[in-house]
Amino acid sequence: MASIAVYSVKGGVGKTTFSVNLAWCAATISRRQTLLWDLDASNGSGFLLNVDAKAKRSAQSVFDLDNAPTKLIRKTGYPNLHLLPADESIRTLDRQFHQIGKKKRLAKIVDGLAKEYDRVIFDCPPVLNEVSAQVMRAADLVIVPLPPSPLSQRALEQVVAEVKGAGKKHPPILPVLSMMDMRRTLHKETREAFPKWPMVPLASAIEQCATLQKPVGEFAPKSPAARAFAQLWTAIERKIAKG
Known part of the structure; x- marks a missing residue:
C-alpha cells in the first residue's frame, strides 16, 4: 500500500481537483482499491x-485512540473508490493532535488501512501546522500543484521545507504544473524552465468537474485534461515503484 499527499500551502491551485481525479485514476485505470x-x-x-x-x-473522531476510521468511510459511485469525508470538525484537528501527543498518529492509522486499500490519497488543507506535519510523516509521495506564478516557486519552497521537517526519511516531492495555457508568455517560460515536470492544462473540462460533480475521466475521457491526469497517475505509479 502506498499513500500520496496532494499538498500546497497556497489555495486555489487545483489541489482538490487533483486529489479527486488522481483517486479516480487509481481506482479506474489501475483498478486499485483506493x-x-x-x-x-x-x-x-x-x-x-x-x-x-x-x-x-x-x-476528527477518527483520530481518537479508541475509534476506527472504517465507521466514517463512505462508498462513492465508482468501483474501487471510497471516501473518508471531512467536515467542520477538521478545523480543531491541529489542537487534537497536540493533545494526543502522538506525532505519527495519522501514519499508524494509514498502516491499519493497508489490508483494505492499495492506495490512500490525502486531500490536504492548505496550511502549515501539525496536520500537515502528520501527513508528511504518513505519505510515500507528495504531489504539489503549481500554477505558473511568481508565488508558486515560493509555495514550493515552503512545501519542501515542510516535508524535510517531517524527518530524515521524508517522502519525495513531485511538482506538477497546473492550469497551464501555452498561449501565454509566462506559462511558456515556466514550461521551458521546468520541462521535466508533469503538466495539467487549463481546461473547461476540469472546471466542469465541479458543475457535474464527476472526475473528468468520467465525462470527457478523451479530453486533453483526462489524458493529462492519466499520464500524471502513470508517473506517480512509476515513482512509487522506484521507492
Missing part, C-alpha cells in the same frame, strides 16, 4: 464525488 481521505474542512473532495459527510459523525 481511499481518498479529505483533510480539508470544506469537504471539497466529497462535493466533487457527490458524497456528503454525515452530520452526526465527526471527521
Whole structure:
C-alpha cells in the first residue's frame, strides 16, 4: 500500500481537483482499491464525488485512540473508490493532535488501512501546522500543484521545507504544473524552465468537474485534461515503484 499527499500551502491551485481525479485514476485505470481521505474542512473532495459527510459523525473522531476510521468511510459511485469525508470538525484537528501527543498518529492509522486499500490519497488543507506535519510523516509521495506564478516557486519552497521537517526519511516531492495555457508568455517560460515536470492544462473540462460533480475521466475521457491526469497517475505509479 502506498499513500500520496496532494499538498500546497497556497489555495486555489487545483489541489482538490487533483486529489479527486488522481483517486479516480487509481481506482479506474489501475483498478486499485483506493481511499481518498479529505483533510480539508470544506469537504471539497466529497462535493466533487457527490458524497456528503454525515452530520452526526465527526471527521476528527477518527483520530481518537479508541475509534476506527472504517465507521466514517463512505462508498462513492465508482468501483474501487471510497471516501473518508471531512467536515467542520477538521478545523480543531491541529489542537487534537497536540493533545494526543502522538506525532505519527495519522501514519499508524494509514498502516491499519493497508489490508483494505492499495492506495490512500490525502486531500490536504492548505496550511502549515501539525496536520500537515502528520501527513508528511504518513505519505510515500507528495504531489504539489503549481500554477505558473511568481508565488508558486515560493509555495514550493515552503512545501519542501515542510516535508524535510517531517524527518530524515521524508517522502519525495513531485511538482506538477497546473492550469497551464501555452498561449501565454509566462506559462511558456515556466514550461521551458521546468520541462521535466508533469503538466495539467487549463481546461473547461476540469472546471466542469465541479458543475457535474464527476472526475473528468468520467465525462470527457478523451479530453486533453483526462489524458493529462492519466499520464500524471502513470508517473506517480512509476515513482512509487522506484521507492
